[in-house]
Amino acid sequence: MVRRATADRDTTVADRGADEQRTAVERKAFEEQVRGLLPAASHLSARRVRDLLRAALRGGEFGTGRLPGEAELMAQYRAPRDVVREALDLLRRDGLIERRRGLGTLTVRAEYVVPGALPPQDRALDEHLAVGAITPRLLHWAWAPAPRVIAEQLDDTAVGDDCLCVEYVLLADRRPMAVFTNYIRAPEAARVDQSGFRRDFYALLHSGGIDLTSCDVGVQAAGADEHTAALLHVLPGEPVLLVQQRIRDHTGRVVDYALGTCRNELLIEIGRIPRIDVTGAHRPKDPA
Amino acid sequence: MVRRATADRDTTVADRGADEQRTAVERKAFEEQVRGLLPAASHLSARRVRDLLRAALRGGEFGTGRLPGEAELMAQYRAPRDVVREALDLLRRDGLIERRRGLGTLTVRAEYVVPGALPPQDRALDEHLAVGAITPRLLHWAWAPAPRVIAEQLDDTAVGDDCLCVEYVLLADRRPMAVFTNYIRAPEAARVDQSGFRRDFYALLHSGGIDLTSCDVGVQAAGADEHTAALLHVLPGEPVLLVQQRIRDHTGRVVDYALGTCRNELLIEIGRIPRIDVTGAHRPKDPA
Numbered sequence: 001m002v003r004r005a006t007a008d009r010d011t012t013v014a015d016r017g018a019d020e021q022r023t024a025v026e027r028k029a030f031e032e033q034v035r036g037l038l039p040a041a042s043h044l045s046a047r048r049v050r051d052l053l054r055a056a057l058r059g060g061e062f063g064t065g066r067l068p069g070e071a072e073l074m075a076q077y078r079a080p081r082d083v084v085r086e087a088l089d090l091l092r093r094d095g096l097i098e099r100r101r102g103l104g105t106l107t108v109r110a111e112y113v114v115p116g117a118l119p120p121q122d123r124a125l126d127e128h129l130a131v132g133a134i135t136p137r138l139l140h141w142a143w144a145p146a147p148r149v150i151a152e153q154l155d156d157t158a159v160g161d162d163c164l165c166v167e168y169v170l171l172a173d174r175r176p177m178a179v180f181t182n183y184i185r186a187p188e189a190a191r192v193d194q195s196g197f198r199r200d201f202y203a204l205l206h207s208g209g210i211d212l213t214s215c216d217v218g219v220q221a222a223g224a225d226e227h228t229a230a231l232l233h234v235l236p237g238e239p240v241l242l243v244q245q246r247i248r249d250h251t252g253r254v255v256d257y258a259l260g261t262c263r264n265e266l267l268i269e270i271g272r273i274p275r276i277d278v279t280g281a282h283r284p285k286d287p288a
Numbered sequence: 289m290v291r292r293a294t295a296d297r298d299t300t301v302a303d304r305g306a307d308e309q310r311t312a313v314e315r316k317a318f319e320e321q322v323r324g325l326l327p328a329a330s331h332l333s334a335r336r337v338r339d340l341l342r343a344a345l346r347g348g349e350f351g352t353g354r355l356p357g358e359a360e361l362m363a364q365y366r367a368p369r370d371v372v373r374e375a376l377d378l379l380r381r382d383g384l385i386e387r388r389r390g391l392g393t394l395t396v397r398a399e400y401v402v403p404g405a406l407p408p409q410d411r412a413l414d415e416h417l418a419v420g421a422i423t424p425r426l427l428h429w430a431w432a433p434a435p436r437v438i439a440e441q442l443d444d445t446a447v448g449d450d451c452l453c454v455e456y457v458l459l460a461d462r463r464p465m466a467v468f469t470n471y472i473r474a475p476e477a478a479r480v481d482q483s484g485f486r487r488d489f490y491a492l493l494h495s496g497g498i499d500l501t502s503c504d505v506g507v508q509a510a511g512a513d514e515h516t517a518a519l520l521h522v523l524p525g526e527p528v529l530l531v532q533q534r535i536r537d538h539t540g541r542v543v544d545y546a547l548g549t550c551r552n553e554l555l556i557e558i559g560r561i562p563r564i565d566v567t568g569a570h571r572p573k574d575p576a
C-alpha cells in the first residue's frame with residue numbers, strides 16, 4: 001500500500017545541475033498552483049476566519065458571550081466585510097453563535113476542552129475533566145466470553161475467555177457527555193466486580209487494584225445512530241466523536257479496552273505527544 | 289465550575305459502620321440501576337455488537353471483505369439473531385457494509401488508521417501514514433499579521449507579528465483525506481518561505497530548519513460546511529474530524545499551529561499516552 005518518492009534522496013553530485021533546474025521548474029509549478037486556487041478564494045478565507053473564531057471561542061476569548069462587531073473582526077482578521085460575514089454565517093450554521101438584531105453576535109453553545117490522558121493518580125474524574133460534577137449512569141454490567149476482536153486487544157486473553165463488560169453514560173451535571181463500553185480482562189475484573197460503581201470509571205478500575213499507567217487513544221468522526229442519539233440527547237445523524245481506548249497497567253499490558261462515543265461539544269486534547277520511535281509505532285500489544 | 293465528591297475520602301474509623309451500611313444501600317441502588325436499563329436492552333446490545341464489528345472491520349479481521357454469516361456472528365458475539373441483524377443494519381446505515389442477496393455481507397468502505405504523532409525523523413509522510421502516495425494540494429500561502437488567537441498559540445509571537453499561513457489539502461493517491469491550515473511563526477517561516485512545497489508539510493518545516501520534537505493534538509467531531517465538503521469530496525453536513533495541532537521544537541516552543549479537518553474514514557491513533565503530571569497538564573505555553 002505504501003509507495004514512496006525516493007527521487008529527493010538519490011541525488012548525487014553529478015545530478016545537482018539537473019536538480020537545480022528541476023527546482024526552478026517546480027517553483028514555477030508551485031506558483032501556478034498558488035494562483036489556481038479553488039474553491040473561490042473568498043470562501044477559503046471565510047473558512048479560515050471561521051476556524052480562527054472557533055478556536056478563539058473555545059479559548060474563552062469572548063468571555064462575556066458577545067463577539068466583537070464586524071468592523072473590529074475585519075481589523076483583527078484583516079479580512080473584507082463579506083468574508084467576515086460569511087465566516088459568522090458558517091459559525092451560525094455550526095450552531096455556535098446566533099446573530100440578534102440590536103444585541104449583536106452571541107455565543108449559544110458551550111464547548112468543553114477535556115484532557116485525553118488518564119486522570120493523574122488520586123485525582124477524581126470531576127477535577128480532571130473540569131466540566132461539572134461527573135456521575136456515571138450504568139447501562140450494562142455483565143460477564144461475557146471475549147470475541148476475537150476483544151481477545152486481540154486485551155493482553156493475555158484468548159477468544160472465549162471471560163471478560164467483564166461495563167457500559168455507562170458519563171453525565172456532567174446531569175447532561176450526557178459520552179457513552180462508553182468497557183471490556184475488562186478477567187483477573188482485574190473479578191476484583192472490580194466486587195465494587196459498586198460509585199464515583200467514576202477510573203475509581204472503579206482502581207478499586208480492582210489496577211495501577212493505570214498509560215493509554216492509547218484512537219479517534220474518528222461519525223454520525224450518531226438513533227440509540228446513541230437517544231443516550232446522548234442529540235439528533236440521529238448528528239456528528240459525534242468515536243473514541244477507542246486501550247488502558248495499560250504498569251507492566252504495559254492492556255487490561256481494559258473501551259469503545260466510546262462523545263458529543264461534539266467535547267474537544268479532547270492530548271498534550272506533549274513525543275516524536276515516536278520508528279520501531280513498533282502503533283502495534284497494540286508490544287509491552288513497554 | 290468543578291464540584292467534587294469528597295465523601296469517600298473523609299472516612300474515619302468511627303464512620304466505618306455507617307460506611308458499610310451506605311455501601312449496602314448503594315449496592316442495592318446499583319443493582320436497581322442495572323435492572324432499569326434504557327433504551328431497550330436489545331438496542332444497547334445491537335450498539336455493542338455494531339461497535340465490536342466496526343473495530344473488527346478496522347482491524348482487518350474480515351480481510352476478504354466478506355463478513356461471516358448471521359449464525360456465526362450469533363455464536364461469536366453470543367447474541368440472538370435479532371441483535372445481530374440490528375447490528376448489521378446499523379453498520380449498513382453507517383455506510384460500512386452492504387448486504388447483497390446471494391453474496392452475503394460485504395465491506396464497502398475502507399477505513400484508515402493513521403498515527404497522530406509526528407512522523408519520525410527521516411521518515412516521509414507517505415511511509416508514516418501508510419495510506420498511499422501523499423501529495424499536498426496547495427490552497428493558500430501568504431504572510432499575515434497574527435490575530436490574538438494565533439499569537440496566544442505560537443510562542444514568542446505578539447498580536448500583529450507576521451506569521452506564514454500555509455493551507456493545503458492532503459491527497460492520498462489523489463483522494464482528498466484532510467485539509468490543514470498552518471500558522472508558522474516568523475523566524476522559521478522566513479526560511480520555510482524560501483522552499484517549495486515539494487513533498488509534504490513536515491519536510492517543508494524541516495527545510496525551514498525546524499527540529500520538530502513533540503506536538504499537542506486536540507480532536508472534535510463536526511459537520512462539514514459546504515466549502516470543506518467540496519475540498520474533501522464529502523456531502524455538506526457529513527461528520528468530519530476537526531484537529532488542532534501545536535507543533536513544538538526541541539526547546540518546547542510552539543512554532544506551528546494547525547487547524548485541520550479530516551474525512552471520517554480516518555481513525556487517528558495516538559499510542560502510549562503516559563499518565564499526566566498534575567502540574568501544567570493542558571496549558572499550551574509552558575516549555576518542557
